[in-house]
Amino acid sequence: MGFLFLYGGVALKALFATILAPMAPLPNQVGAIIPDIPHPDPKALAGSGFVLPNIQRATITDRNGQPLALSLPVVQVYANPMEIIEPEDVAKQLHSILPNLNIPETIRRLKQKKQFVYLARNIAPVDELAINNLGIPGIYFENGEQRHYPLGTLAAQILGAVDIDNHGIAGVEKYFNQRLLSDRTPLRLSLDARVQAAMRDELNEAKTRFRAIGASAILMDVHTGEIIAMISLPDYDANNFAHASDDARFNRAVTGMYEPGSTFKLQTAAMALQLGVAHPWDQFSTTPIKVGRFKISDLKTDHFAPWLALPSVMAFSSNPASAHIALDVGRERQHDWLKNMGFLDRVPVELPEAGRPIVPSLKNWGETTVMTVGFGHGVAESPLAIVRGTATTGNGGYLVTPTLLARDHLNDDVVMAEEEKGPHLISTHNADLLRRILRLVVTKGIGKKAESPGYLVGGKTGTAEKIGAHGGYLKHVNITAFTGMFPMNAPRYALYVMLDAPQGTAETHGWTTAGWIAAPTFSKIVTRVAPMLGLFPVPPEKAQQLDDQLALALTPPVPPGVRRPLGPGNDPGAAAVNRLAAKHTPHHAH
Numbered sequence: 001m002g003f004l005f006l007y008g009g010v011a012l013k014a015l016f017a018t019i020l021a022p023m024a025p026l027p028n029q030v031g032a033i034i035p036d037i038p039h040p041d042p043k044a045l046a047g048s049g050f051v052l053p054n055i056q057r058a059t060i061t062d063r064n065g066q067p068l069a070l071s072l073p074v075v076q077v078y079a080n081p082m083e084i085i086e087p088e089d090v091a092k093q094l095h096s097i098l099p100n101l102n103i104p105e106t107i108r109r110l111k112q113k114k115q116f117v118y119l120a121r122n123i124a125p126v127d128e129l130a131i132n133n134l135g136i137p138g139i140y141f142e143n144g145e146q147r148h149y150p151l152g153t154l155a156a157q158i159l160g161a162v163d164i165d166n167h168g169i170a171g172v173e174k175y176f177n178q179r180l181l182s183d184r185t186p187l188r189l190s191l192d193a194r195v196q197a198a199m200r201d202e203l204n205e206a207k208t209r210f211r212a213i214g215a216s217a218i219l220m221d222v223h224t225g226e227i228i229a230m231i232s233l234p235d236y237d238a239n240n241f242a243h244a245s246d247d248a249r250f251n252r253a254v255t256g257m258y259e260p261g262s263t264f265k266l267q268t269a270a271m272a273l274q275l276g277v278a279h280p281w282d283q284f285s286t287t288p289i290k291v292g293r294f295k296i297s298d299l300k301t302d303h304f305a306p307w308l309a310l311p312s313v314m315a316f317s318s319n320p321a322s323a324h325i326a327l328d329v330g331r332e333r334q335h336d337w338l339k340n341m342g343f344l345d346r347v348p349v350e351l352p353e354a355g356r357p358i359v360p361s362l363k364n365w366g367e368t369t370v371m372t373v374g375f376g377h378g379v380a381e382s383p384l385a386i387v388r389g390t391a392t393t394g395n396g397g398y399l400v401t402p403t404l405l406a407r408d409h410l411n412d413d414v415v416m417a418e419e420e421k422g423p424h425l426i427s428t429h430n431a432d433l434l435r436r437i438l439r440l441v442v443t444k445g446i447g448k449k450a451e452s453p454g455y456l457v458g459g460k461t462g463t464a465e466k467i468g469a470h471g472g473y474l475k476h477v478n479i480t481a482f483t484g485m486f487p488m489n490a491p492r493y494a495l496y497v498m499l500d501a502p503q504g505t506a507e508t509h510g511w512t513t514a515g516w517i518a519a520p521t522f523s524k525i526v527t528r529v530a531p532m533l534g535l536f537p538v539p540p541e542k543a544q545q546l547d548d549q550l551a552l553a554l555t556p557p558v559p560p561g562v563r564r565p566l567g568p569g570n571d572p573g574a575a576a577v578n579r580l581a582a583k584h585t586p587h588h589a590h
Contacts, residue, residue: 059186062193063406071145074122083138084110097130122146149238157232157251161241175350190226190406195529199229206521210502216252216383218496222391225400254354257380262317263462263483264376271337273430277328280556282566283307284321291580309555314437315445319375326374327573347384350404357381387496390483393434394491397426436552439488450519452526454537459484461514482518489546497522
C-alpha cells in the first residue's frame with residue numbers, strides 16, 4: 001500500500017505537469033535573447049538562472065554598442081512520413097498552431113515515401129512547445145537561428161544578409177563571415193547609428209525635394225579613416241533582402257562610379273602645389289579651350305577675369321583654368337599622382353561590393369585626357385574614393401585607409417603612431433594651404449550655401465553631366481556633389497554628399513548644379529549631426545577670429561624675389577593648348 005501510494009503520487013504529478021496543467025517555460029529557457037546582452041559572458045551569468053541560447057553567429061553592433069544585426073533562436077519542424085499514420089489529421093493539428101502553414105502542401109509532403117521532409121522553418125520556441133504537446137509520432141524538431149536586423153533600413157547595404165544556412169552573402173555579413181561564425185564576441189563597427197539615421201533623413205528629404213533617382217552620403221573621420229555613416233538611397237529593409245530590388249541593394253557609396261566633376265579639382269590643385277608646378281599667386285587663363293569640335297568652358301563666365309589666381313580657380317571652379325594647371329603638371333605626373341592617391345584602384349574597405357574605378361589606360365592618357373581629368377571628367381570614381389582624397393588635405397597630408405571597424409577611441413583627440421597614418425603624400429604646409437582654399441570656396445566662392453554657422457565648413461562643389469546607357473553625355477541630367485570637411489581650423493570629419501539626376505525647383509531657379517542642390521544638403525547634415533559627434537558651434541566672435549586665421553586672398557600677391565610667376569605670357573600649359581588646337585584644326589583651315 002505504501003509503494004502504491006508513492007507511485008500514485010508520482011503519476012498524478014506527471015499527469016498535471018504534462019497534460020492537465022503544463023507550465024510554459026520562462027523566456028530564457030526557450031533560448032530568447034537576454035535584453036541588452038547580445039552575447040553575455042557565461043561567467044557573468046553564473047548562478048543567475050539564465051540559460052544561454054545556442055547562437056552560433058555573433059552580433060554586429062555600432063560603435064556605441066547598439067545591435068545592428070543579431071541572431072534569434074528558432075526551430076525547424078520536420079517529419080518522417082513513414083511514421084505518420086493520418087497525414088490529413090496531422091496537417092490540421094499543425095495548422096491550428098501555425099496558421100500560415102499550407103495544409104494541402106503539408107499533406108502532400110507527409111504522404112511522400114521519404115524518411116525526412118521539412119514542414120516549417122524558423123518557428124518560435126513557444127510554437128515548438130505547443131506542437132510537442134500534441135504528441136504526434138513522427139514529428140521532430142531541429143534547433144537553429146534566424147538573423148534579424150532590428151533597425152530595419154538603417155545601414156542595410158552595409159550590413160548585407162545571410163542565406164538560409166546562416167552564411168553571409170553580402171555586405172559586412174559576407175566580408176566577416178568566418179569571424180562572425182568563429183568568435184561570438186560582438187563585431188563592433190565604426191558606424192554611429194544615431195548619425196546614420198540623421199544623415200539618412202536629411203539626404204532622403206533632399207532626394208524627395210529635388211526628385212533625384214538616387215543619393216549617397218559618407219561621413220569619415222579624417223584621422224583614423226573610420227566611416228561614421230554611409231548612406232545609399234534608395235534602400236530597403238535589411239530583414240527583407242531577398243525581395244529588395246537591385247536598385248535598392250546597389251550601394252552607391254562604394255559600388256557606384258560617377259564622374260567626380262569639379263570635386264576633382266581639389267586633386268588638381270593638390271598635385272600642382274605638391275609638385276611645385278604652381279603656387280597660390282600663379283594665374284591661369286579662363287578663356288575657353290577648343291579641341292576639334294569640343295570646347296572646354298565654364299557654365300557662367302560673367303564674373304570671371306581672363307586670368308585667375310589658383311585660389312580663385314578653386315573658389316569659382318573654372319574648367320579651362322583647371323585644364324591649364326593639369327597640363328602644367330603633365331601626363332606622367334598626373335597619372336602617378338592619381339595612382340598614389342588610390343584613384344586608379346579599388347578603395348580598400350570591408351565591403352565585397354566595393355568596385356573598381358573607370359579610368360583610361362596609360363597608353364590612352366593623352367593631353368586631352370590630362371585636361372578633362374583636371375576638372376573631373378573622363379574618369380569615374382566612387383564617392384568613398386572622393387571623400388578619402390578630401391580627408392588627406394584635412395589630416396596633414398596622410399592617405400588614410402577607410403574602415404568600417406571601430407577603433408578604441410570614442411570622439412576624443414586622436415593620437416596615432418606615424419606608421420598608422422598611411423603614406424604622407426601632401427606636405428603639412430600644402431595641406432594647410434588647401435584647407436584654407438576649401439574654406440575660401442565656402443566664404444567667397446560658389447559653395448556659399450554649404451556654410452553651417454559656427455562649424456567653419458569648407459569644401460568643393462562638383463557637377464558632372466551623366467553618361468547615358470548607350471554612351472554620350474545627357475544634357476541637363478547631372479550628378480551633383482559636394483565634398484568637404486569641418487571644422488576647417490582643425491578638421492575632424494570629411495563629408496561627401498551626392499544626388500543623382502536631381503531636378504531644379506523654384507528655390508534653385510531651375511538650376512541642377514551642386515552649388516544649388518548638394519551644397520545646402522551638406523549644410524543641413526553638418527548642422528544636424530555635428531552635436532551628435534561632440535562638436536558644437538562656436539560663437540560668432542570666435543568664428544570670426546578663426547576665419548581670420550584661415551583667411552586667404554582670392555588673388556594672393558606675388559612674394560618678393562619671385563622672378564617669373566605663372567600668368568599672361570608665362571603659362572607652360574598654353575603651349576600644349578595651342579599644339580592641341582593646331583592638331584585638331586581641319587586641314588583646309590591651315
